[in-house]
Amino acid sequence: MIKAGIIGATGYVGTELVRLLKNHNNVDIKFITSQSYIDKEYDSIYENFRDVFPMKCTEQNVELIANEVDVIFMALPHGIASKEIDSKILEKTKVIDLGADYRISDREIYENWYNTSHLSSELLDEAVYGLCEINREKIKKARLIANPGCYPTCSILTLAPLFKENIIDIESIIIDAKSGVTGAGRSLNIGTHYTECNESMKAYGIASHRHTPEIEEQLSCIANNNVFVSFTPHLIPMNRGILTTSYAKLKDKLTYEEVKKIYEKHYKDEYFIRLTKENVLPETKWVKGSNFCDIGFKIDDRTGRIIVVGAIDNMIKGAAGQAVQNMNILFGLDESTGINGVSIFPV
Amino acid sequence: MIKAGIIGATGYVGTELVRLLKNHNNVDIKFITSQSYIDKEYDSIYENFRDVFPMKCTEQNVELIANEVDVIFMALPHGIASKEIDSKILEKTKVIDLGADYRISDREIYENWYNTSHLSSELLDEAVYGLCEINREKIKKARLIANPGCYPTCSILTLAPLFKENIIDIESIIIDAKSGVTGAGRSLNIGTHYTECNESMKAYGIASHRHTPEIEEQLSCIANNNVFVSFTPHLIPMNRGILTTSYAKLKDKLTYEEVKKIYEKHYKDEYFIRLTKENVLPETKWVKGSNFCDIGFKIDDRTGRIIVVGAIDNMIKGAAGQAVQNMNILFGLDESTGINGVSIFPV
Amino acid sequence: MIKAGIIGATGYVGTELVRLLKNHNNVDIKFITSQSYIDKEYDSIYENFRDVFPMKCTEQNVELIANEVDVIFMALPHGIASKEIDSKILEKTKVIDLGADYRISDREIYENWYNTSHLSSELLDEAVYGLCEINREKIKKARLIANPGCYPTCSILTLAPLFKENIIDIESIIIDAKSGVTGAGRSLNIGTHYTECNESMKAYGIASHRHTPEIEEQLSCIANNNVFVSFTPHLIPMNRGILTTSYAKLKDKLTYEEVKKIYEKHYKDEYFIRLTKENVLPETKWVKGSNFCDIGFKIDDRTGRIIVVGAIDNMIKGAAGQAVQNMNILFGLDESTGINGVSIFPV
Amino acid sequence: MIKAGIIGATGYVGTELVRLLKNHNNVDIKFITSQSYIDKEYDSIYENFRDVFPMKCTEQNVELIANEVDVIFMALPHGIASKEIDSKILEKTKVIDLGADYRISDREIYENWYNTSHLSSELLDEAVYGLCEINREKIKKARLIANPGCYPTCSILTLAPLFKENIIDIESIIIDAKSGVTGAGRSLNIGTHYTECNESMKAYGIASHRHTPEIEEQLSCIANNNVFVSFTPHLIPMNRGILTTSYAKLKDKLTYEEVKKIYEKHYKDEYFIRLTKENVLPETKWVKGSNFCDIGFKIDDRTGRIIVVGAIDNMIKGAAGQAVQNMNILFGLDESTGINGVSIFPV
Structure with a gap:
């Protein structure tokens, strides 16, 4: 034990x-x-x-x-x-x-x-940055693990293969992120008073949110190049879940199938990363309460952009679940031990 | 298996x-x-x-x-x-x-x-009425189990000890019940269209809901007498959870401690039934996603009534979870196998 | 002006x-x-x-x-x-x-x-209790008006005609009330932190809520007799609206039509009180944002009870709107001036 | 009349x-x-x-x-x-x-x-495109008005001054839009069944939503150039409100104050367009139930982008309210007649 x-x-x-x-x-x-x-x-x-x-x-x-x-x-x-x-x-x-x-x-x-x-x-x-699917080998030997932030987890996992394969323009990255209110924690605050945030939405921390440099460091590392991103988080009236919608210019014209192969190459053996089928997009309800990160994307030929959507449970894959996943790796357990369940639905 | x-x-x-x-x-x-x-x-x-x-x-x-x-x-x-x-x-x-x-x-x-x-x-x-905590012995030998309705599960469990100990007036029972929208199922209906039921509440099926005779039969059986109840369900804008607020005239003046002993007598060994502490009342969030039934009560000396509040997850203790509990009993397993988790919170 | x-x-x-x-x-x-x-x-x-x-x-x-x-x-x-x-x-x-x-x-x-x-x-x-439909004549001449509480407004208006016509047993009254979270005001509190009350419901203040004596005084006054009620408020995860479900024993057997005439006798000229049609029950969405109080009821022959449902917007008819209505009366204006709009729907 | x-x-x-x-x-x-x-x-x-x-x-x-x-x-x-x-x-x-x-x-x-x-x-x-603040003069003389779509209204109003003053790169436009569920109308659909969309969010219609060409035509007209945009709508679990977060590359480095003057130049006399103060961003609750369009922005010097946020009530400025505004213009009435109210809050 x-x-x-x-x-x-x-x-x-x-x-x-x-x-x-x-x-x-x-x-x-x-x-x-x-x-x-x-x-x-x-x-x-x-x-x-x-x-x-x-x-x-x-x-x-x-x-x-x-x-x-x-x-x-x-x-x-x-x-x-x-x-x-x-x-x-x-x-x-x-x-x-x-x-x-x-x-x-x-x-x-x-x-x-x-x-x-x-x-x-x-x-x-x-310290090892504990994004399990990216840094698994380093994590195994670490003494001190920095468990990733919720937005960075979802942002980096959805974009990493595109950077690894060098198919996108590194100056074109925009990450528009949306989070449920648990992300703001349990401290009392007028912004998270029920009647102030229920039935409303807003952007916050534009161009200044602290998860920005965290995302940039990891993506830079993967890209082997300095990556700067526009990152905008939004507060959404629901308890749990993060959805990131990321935009990038494709360097060359690519088909859905070609990009799909890139994602499969990097993630096909990852239990916790699930690619949606073509024309199916991630929804937070399908990952809520679980440690999964669902990823789907669309190529927009008109604008030459790829739009990638990622969904996680901010409290699990975005925090406590990934911490347990890191522990499992550290102690040589099967990586999904204790965190392999699917979302309860509808909950 | x-x-x-x-x-x-x-x-x-x-x-x-x-x-x-x-x-x-x-x-x-x-x-x-x-x-x-x-x-x-x-x-x-x-x-x-x-x-x-x-x-x-x-x-x-x-x-x-x-x-x-x-x-x-x-x-x-x-x-x-x-x-x-x-x-x-x-x-x-x-x-x-x-x-x-x-x-x-x-x-x-x-x-x-x-x-x-x-x-x-x-x-x-x-057929055996599969309210596990009440009919456990019969369930063990059954071939056909009628898994209880969601409202009856919560209503009967909260009231049963009072009837068993014969401390309430059987003509005085009022059950005011509230349910999340999963109770209405997945079939499309204008009443459960998001924008029609979000941010609103209503009573429905007053004096005519089909769970009424189910509650009455079981309470009558426990009371050894014909019980008729006023039962009013309400639709509440949330996904999951049932809360029942039940009112009954006490035959004699009783203290909180005396009634508490009655509940403990019947439920102290029941894993899935949890009594709240004095002055703490059940909330659906504490049982959501779990098979627990939380019960709390208050005695109103001014009116001579006891008010009992019960909370369950309508999809679990009120449906699928209790079905698994029944299966566990049927097959001689520990009763909580596979359903012993606590609520994810906040979810 | x-x-x-x-x-x-x-x-x-x-x-x-x-x-x-x-x-x-x-x-x-x-x-x-x-x-x-x-x-x-x-x-x-x-x-x-x-x-x-x-x-x-x-x-x-x-x-x-x-x-x-x-x-x-x-x-x-x-x-x-x-x-x-x-x-x-x-x-x-x-x-x-x-x-x-x-x-x-x-x-x-x-x-x-x-x-x-x-x-x-x-x-x-x-001081004059400013429940406009009940105390209009006194209000006209008042210098100091006590604007009613939100729960009392809805509770008293739904029950008053039954007491006035002396058709219910005064010892049998139970008022099960449900409110949206605006009722708790803007002060920060863990109970109204978004993630603590979203997707959950609870009873509170059982047998001890301060609106109880207010309801009892007014009903006693109307009944010409001492009325005691069981009053239970609940917190519901939505911004606005109060729904009261009230239970009373009928002294004699009465039909829906007979009771309807009683309500019409007292309320047919009241702009802000609207009776629903038979088999239609009030929902808070139909009054939200307005000064209306909608009332519907059902007679349960099996138990000899009448169940009356009332719906108001707690911030309007239950607070600010009724205050303006009182002002209109005080200053001799048409009673609905400035507050005659209907609910925005869906909002 | x-x-x-x-x-x-x-x-x-x-x-x-x-x-x-x-x-x-x-x-x-x-x-x-x-x-x-x-x-x-x-x-x-x-x-x-x-x-x-x-x-x-x-x-x-x-x-x-x-x-x-x-x-x-x-x-x-x-x-x-x-x-x-x-x-x-x-x-x-x-x-x-x-x-x-x-x-x-x-x-x-x-x-x-x-x-x-x-x-x-x-x-x-x-037919005249009835975006009042942009096409007022044409509307006055029109017989047939095409009332704008909800997303286009918010998208175009937030971006128009930037195009008019030619300060942004027309190939860089990304509009990430979020809408409450009323936008999907009253027809029954599994996607808008309460328990399917409550407490979840998703993107939809990526690179294919029909409001895209509408936005592009109007922005092209303002820019005097062919504008293509990446437009992604999202479904958010709330009844009303649209928030658009738009990203554009600035041609030259500009300060907040300089851009603010541009917005003021175009909108200072517009009753229905309200600029937020610096470091205050629009939230849908402040416009819900009203015909206002609130606009705020931030300049991100690190990436050379401007991020502009707009908020409207999709049913009012995004539909019925703007239609009434168009009627007011058509018939020579004060433009805000009948639609000048502020949001009910909290509702």
């Missing part, structure tokens, strides 16, 4: 981790920590766990927990993990950080976009 | 059965039938199953399927199962009927409320 | 008042006050008013405002109006209080249910 | 026309026609009109109605208006067509994208 600690277990990502790890046959949850709910029983905070998981939340003492567990999941706002983690911790336990602190390898870019100082930048070189 | 056939696999209850049985370690789905999608692959109908469950739908040939399987699940509109099932079928296989045909033991009452003729009323005596 | 001041213009009820009064041909809004947004332009708070109503919010100086206006609307949490209003204010201006302070004539009952002290109880005798 | 006939009064656009015209002080609705509801009272179809507008629907006899009214509104699926309208009708009455038949001046393009034959293409030259 893998002994696990969850730091920040009472946020939305934290509770999704609790649920997934509790169901995972190879995991034993040893610690769940919280700042606001120390000593409270978990099922009095999230009552879906009523009578099923009454474990008490403890203080966020990472050093102490590191002594007792095989893996620590950090589900915290950016800036906290980098304060808590150092190489001594990593000598004791694996760390999967679901925050942003180790996702961007360039300290300066991180500090600019996040408007803060990085407190353990000496670990940036070591 | 239990070999299973699902008759009517492409409705909402059918697809929930497919999902639950596919995940069930002791079950092998042998047949899925459909009327509209014969020969179509299941994952082209419900794309959450993309690449995961591409089995083809076949014709609804119950006799043939009965030869090949250990259990048949019937997920059909009322009136069809009673045409298909006879004692010859029951000699070959167990049948769990998720429709209404065998829920009411009195043929005349059935025919009046459903405005139809019963085509296999000779089986009514044999 | 009626000069009006709105105290508490930046809550949800306040902004609905602003919208209705701005459209009202006989009203000139002179002051809008706020606690959090002093000196801010109204259209930077509620951007639906962009460029259309840029008036600045001022401090909540009731005495000063009373000198300048013909009517003051108070849209504040309970306990504040009773501090601000006294007979000197009433000598200068009419006051329509949309809070709870003057709704209950018995000071002790108010203080018990609201758990506070009343600071101007000397005005309780004078 | 302007005598008006509404052909197709029982669809969603039709009922919005009925609501707006019934409230319009200068309009007398003389005829409402329907195919499915002939001789039925309007308030039995749309019960928000209960007791307020009980007019009966009549047959769709355009010729006869043309004799009796000053203006006919056609709210029909494409292909029907072009069968019904000819120059004889236009000699008798003005026609405002809310369908697609006269929106595209090039018959061939229309026939290709709509996959049908045009039955009155001789009128295409005469």
Whole structure:
């Protein structure tokens, strides 16, 4: 059994981790920590766990927990993990950080976009960007995994094969992304007050969202070239799900079948990536509650563009599910253990 | 492995059965039938199953399927199962009927409320009403199980202990029930067109809903007396979940603690029934996607009434999940096998 | 032109008042006050008013405002109006209080249910309960109007004729009420965080909601007898609308037609009360955005009960719209001036 | 009084026309026609009109109605208006067509994208594209107005000033549009069944949506050059509202202030177009239920792009409201008569 600690277990990502790890046959949850709910029983905070998981939340003492567990999941706002983690911790336990602190390898870019100082930048070189389908081999040997952001997961997975095969103009990339409201977390805010966001939609963070440099670094790495993208997230009145609609100029005229082969080449053995059939496009309902990333695309001969649509569950493939997938890789388990279910529908 | 056939696999209850049985370690789905999608692959109908469950739908040939399987699940509109099932079928296989045909033991009452003729009323005596927590012993030996309706499941479970202990006035019962829209099924209808039911609510079937006699028969049986109830269902703009708010006059003044003991007496060993703490009331989100039934209550000294609130997922404890629970009982498995998960939240 | 001041213009009820009064041909809004947004332009708070109503919010100086206006609307949490209003204010201006302070004539009952002290109880005798269709004559001459609560408006209007004609058992009344989330206001709260209340429903305040004594006082007054009710509100995942489903024992057997005549007797000349046809029940979408109260009912011969359903828009007939209706009565205008529109559908 | 006939009064656009015209002080609705509801009272179809507008629907006899009214509104699926309208009708009455038949001046393009034959293409030259803020002068003198599509209205209004001032690369235009479900109309369809589209989102009609050539023709006309766009609509789980997020390469580096002046130059006198302040972006809730089009933008120096966001109510500025605005222009009324209200919020 893998002994696990969850730091920040009472946020939305934290509770999704609790649920997934509790169901995972190879995991034993040893610690769940919280700042606001120390000593409270978990099922009095999230009552879906009523009578099923009454474990008490403890203080966020990472050093102490590191002594007792095989893996620590950090589900915290950016800036906290980098304060808590150092190489001594990593000598004791694996760390999967679901925050942003180790996702961007360039300290300066991180500090600019996040408007803060990085407190353990000496670990940036070591940290592995945990996008499983792209970095699997590196993940196997990692001590510190930076679990990708929700938008980057969907954006990068849908575009990677096009960059790998060098068929698109790297200056032409536009990613128009839409997310359900769980992406905004559990902190109270007028923008996520029910009556303020129900039955409305909006764009936010245009040309300034912090997932932009994360997407750009990974795509640049795949393209072997500096990629800059226009990335626009939108808030959509629904609980879960991310849909990205990405636009790119094709360097040459290609048919649907030709591009399909490219996707199949890279993804045909990936359990969690599913290509839709021609003329079928991903919808978030088909992935909600699952760790799948569905991808579909269309070629627009009139404009010479390819339009690729990706769909994930932002809390699962975009956060807790991918963290478990990373853990499975780290510990040599079958990659889909505990996260292989399909979406409940309609839910 | 239990070999299973699902008759009517492409409705909402059918697809929930497919999902639950596919995940069930002791079950092998042998047949899925459909009327509209014969020969179509299941994952082209419900794309959450993309690449995961591409089995083809076949014709609804119950006799043939009965030869090949250990259990048949019937997920059909009322009136069809009673045409298909006879004692010859029951000699070959167990049948769990998720429709209404065998829920009411009195043929005349059935025919009046459903405005139809019963085509296999000779089986009514044999059929066992599959409300697991109430009829477990009978279910174990049954060949034909009438899986309860969604509203009756929630209504009866919340009220049963009060009747068993004879503490309420049987003429005073009012059940005000609210359901999400999955309860109306997948058939197109102006009332369930998105823009017609989103952001609105309504009562329907007042004093005439077909679940009324089903509730009354079971409560009468428990009370050893003729119970008549006022039952009012409402349509609520959300996908899943039933909440029942039931009102009854207490025969004598009782405290919260005294009534709590009554509930505990009957339900303390029931995995799927969870009592909320004092001053905590059930919410559908805490049971959605799970097979739990959450129950909470309040005593109103001013009016001498007890108000009991129950919450279930109408598609699971109210349909497919309870059917699997019945199968588990029938085949001697642990009752929660394959259906023991908690709600995904927020979803 | 009626000069009006709105105290508490930046809550949800306040902004609905602003919208209705701005459209009202006989009203000139002179002051809008706020606690959090002093000196801010109204259209930077509620951007639906962009460029259309840029008036600045001022401090909540009731005495000063009373000198300048013909009517003051108070849209504040309970306990504040009773501090601000006294007979000197009433000598200068009419006051329509949309809070709870003057709704209950018995000071002790108010203080018990609201758990506070009343600071101007000397005005309780004078205050008129502003349920327009019931108290029209008193309203005409009032200086201080207690605008009814949202649930009481719907509950009382649906039940009043039955009490007036003495056809129901006063001990049998159960009111099961459901409300959209605007009823909870704009203050941040985990219970109204989007992802916590979307796609879920719950009961709250069972046997303890503060609208209970308000309903009971008015029904008692109409019945000429002490009425106690079981009142249960529910939170429903939608923005607007209240639906009440009320249950009462009929003293004698009555037909649908006989009861219909009773409703018509009392309401046939009321513009804002609309009876549905037989077998048609109110839905909140048909009244949303309007000042109408729709009423429908069914007689259940099996149980001897009448079930009455009422629907209103909680922000309009249940708050700001009825306040404008009260103003129209006070100032001798046609009662529907400025509030006669029908629901936008689908919205 | 302007005598008006509404052909197709029982669809969603039709009922919005009925609501707006019934409230319009200068309009007398003389005829409402329907195919499915002939001789039925309007308030039995749309019960928000209960007791307020009980007019009966009549047959769709355009010729006869043309004799009796000053203006006919056609709210029909494409292909029907072009069968019904000819120059004889236009000699008798003005026609405002809310369908697609006269929106595209090039018959061939229309026939290709709509996959049908045009039955009155001789009128295409005469028809005026009724985007009020762009074509006001032509509208004044028109007999036949092609009321714009919902997506084109929002797309063109947000981009027009950029084309007029020639500051963007015409080959770089991408319009990512999102719509609420009313855009799909009232016809039953599995895709708009409540439980199929609630809590999910999807793209549809990529590179093939019929509003594409409409947008391109108008933008080409403004740009004096052939404009081709990538246009992707999305279905969002909410009733009303369109949001367009448009991307364009700036020819030269421009500041926010410089671009703002361009928008102000073109729109400062337009009542229905509202620019948001810097760093404030349009949200559909602020325009829902109103005829406003809100526009905001951001300049992304990193990529050299401008991102412009527009928001409208698809049923009002995107359909019925703009039709009334066109009527107001046609008959010399103040352009905002009957449609000057702000959004109800929260609704």
